[in-house]
Amino acid sequence: MAEQTEDIAGLVDAIVRPLVEFEDDLEIVASDAEDGSILVEVRVNEEDAGKVIGRQGRVIKAIRTLARAAASRTNTHVEVELLD
Template identity: 85%
Template sequence: MAEQTEDIVGLVESVVRPLIDFPDDLEISASDAEDGSILVEMRVNEEDAGKVIGRQGRVIKAIRTLARAAASRTGAHVEVELLD
């Protein structure tokens, strides 16, 4: 499960890093829950938060969709959250 978590974190990072102006401020952490789900939390510079969220939340929804699709091959559930 840890390898899959690293893959999901890498996917999220590879999608988010080109979108933001301050890539050095990007922090992504992941944790495995006992029920087999994966929680991915990311923190960006507050100036980049709007770029990651996108208009009407479209960008963050797309990131969540990609992460869930990548995890679905093993039946895991993924939640991606943007922290303040």
């Protein structure tokens, strides 16, 4: 399970990194929950938060959709959270 967690975190990183201006502030932490799901927490500089969220939340929704699609191959649930 840890390998898949790293893969999902890498996918989210590959999507988010080109969007942000302050790459040094980008932090992505992925962890396995007790129920077998994966939680990916994304922290960005507050000036970059709007770019990651997108208009009406479209960008973050797309990131969540891609992460869930990648995890669906092994029937794993993924949650992507953007933290302040």
